[in-house]
Amino acid sequence: MNLRSRVTWSRSSVRLRLLAGLAVLLVSGLTASAVISASLLEDFLDKRYERTLEASANRLAEVIDRGPQTADADQLAALLGTPLGIIVVGTENEILESTGSATTAADELVALCATEPAGTIVSYDGDEGEHGLAAVRIPSPGLTVDRGRAEDLVAPAALILTMDTSVDDSTIDSLIGRQLALVGTALLVLLALAVIVLRLGMRPLARMARTADAIAEGHLTERLPTRRNGSEVDRLAEAVNRAFDAQARAEATVRSLAADTSHELRTPLSTISGWLDLHRQGGVSGPGLETALEHIENEVGRMRLLVEDLALLARLDAGRPVEQNDVDLTVLAAGVIEDAQIIYPQRSITLAPAPPAPVVGDANRLQQVLRNLVGNAVQHTPAGTAVSVEITRRRDDLQLTVVDNGPGISPQDLPRVFERFWRAEASRSRAYGGSGLGLAIVEAIVHAHQGQVLVESEVGVGTRVTIRLPYGNRRRRSAQDHAERKAEVAGRRTRVPGL
Structure with missing residues (x-):
């Protein structure tokens, strides 16, 4: 594996994608948490200094409402506290006095308050290096302020109460900085833990990959490890194991089919080769030559029949439609019964009275099914065994049953009757020229006609083989299919969305 392929693999690995997705989720979640926390704190602090300004403004308004009086500006500033300050303005908005936090930006605060109604809180963010301030204008009729220092008394038109908000701003900045550091630290710690957890969680997949590589290298009996705990990885392993088992069964079937086919062809080929060798050595002449040719022709016919049966099974397995x-x-x-009675005149082969049984399909293939079933019943039962065929109509299909009162099939052999090249009694089957494909062909043809095949047997009682085929002719089947499609379309049109 070259460097380029390694890089491509690493970028597309499940582990890397999980880590990337987790990192995005962590960054998004932690960042959202930090932003929300900072916003909530900022809103809390804003409301706090607004309440403080409002409370202080109300106290000053109460003092002013008591009537004409003289106040010392320094005493007012000391009374209000350090974060607070006072700007004394005249009737023309000129600044008569300023104390505390109001001194740094008195002109700007006066200008801001002049544009707003009295009692409205205004904010001043300040230029670079200046503190943020909040202010509220309070009318002061009848108030006289003593500025001290041998200065004249002044009668201000209003007082502007100010508050330094830089403490709140620094608190928010400090919180944001700490949260960013916390987000970074938490992200690193959580990603490190995620790497460890993913490493532990991906171990089953790594073991699965190693086992799959071992199977690919030829260790066909290996299977992916499972713990039977119902996890997603365990279900994946079980599904892959089922796929491997199915593949193994298919390969075994192919190998068995090849072995059985070669075994079936070996006997006629050996017979043909033996007669040819005998003729080549001069051991066959005159009437014996005709006998040799007859045997060779019989064996060639046997091989031709086997090849035709295998070709038919291959076509049906490929899903090719029948007529x-x-x-x-x-x-x-x-x-079929009439032909069988002529071929086996000593056997009791009968057809029970039956009404017309229309089906849609390939007449030649269905006739082959009947010949195989009747032929099996005759060839694999002792002489004197009766064979009967019954045809009955059920609600939606036709049922054809071939019944014999022969020795039956043992329970352990019954599940294998449809296996290709399988024979319950090999010597008897070969004596009758059977290849073990009769019932396999029956099953394939019936399935191609959308039918079913059932075999019931009891040792000492007999065997019953039943096939079921859809009832009806082409016109009736076409009308039924059309009605079903029409009902399906109508159902889609009337179906309530979301249900």
Whole structure:
């Protein structure tokens, strides 16, 4: 793996994406928390100095409302406290006196208060290096202020009460700085913990990857480790194991099919090769040559039948559609029974009275199904065993049953009757030229017609093979399909959104 591929892998790894997503969430959450905290603190402090200004302004207004009196500006400033200050203004908004925090920006505060009604709190952020201030204008009729220092007494038009808000601003700045440091520290600590947690959490995936590599290298019996705890990783491992098991079964089926096919072809090929060798050595001549050719022709026919059966199964396995024609299953069954009675005149092979049984499908393939079922019932039961075929109509399908009163199939063999090349009695099957594909072909053809095949058997009682096919002809089936599609469309149109 080159450097470029490693970089690409690292950027697209689940671990890196989880860490990146977690980092974004942490930064967003911590930043939002810091911003909200700072905003709440700033709002609290703003409301606090507003309440302080309002309370102080109310006290001054109460003092002024008591009537004409003389006050000392320094005494007023000392009474109000350090953060507070007073600006004494005349009738033309000229500054007569200023004390405390009001001294630094008296002109600006007077100008701001002149534009607002009395009692309104105004804010002054100040220039670079200056403190922030808040002020409120209080009318002062009848008040005389003694400025001291041998200066004249003045009768101000109003007093402007000020408050230094730089303490609150510095508090907010300090909080923001500390929160930024906290966000950075918390982010590093949480990401470090996330790396550890992800490393521990990704261990099962790493083990899964190693096991998958081992399977890819040829250790086909290996499986991904599971803990049966219902976690997402455990469910993924179980799903992958099921996929590996299915693949192993498919490969085993292919190997078994190849082995069985080669085994089936080996016997006729050996027979043909033996007769050819005998002829080449001069051991076959005259009438014996005709016998040899007859045996060779029989074996070639046997191989041709096997190849045709395998080709048919391959087409059906590939899902190729069968012909869609109107077929009367009762007529097909009657023809097969008639042929079987001629071929096996000593056997009791009967068709129970049955009404017309229309189905849609391939007549040749359905006839092959009937021939295989009747042929199996005759060939794999002792002489004198009766075979009967019954056709009944149910609500939505037709049911064809082939019944014999032979020795039956043992319970352990019954699940394998549809396996390809499987025989319950190999010697008997081979004696009749069977390849073990009869019921496999029956199942494939019936499934291609959207039908079902069922086998029921009891040792000493007999065997019952039932196939079920959809009932009806092409016109009826087309009308039914059209009605179903129309109902489906109507249901989509009337369906309430969100339900």
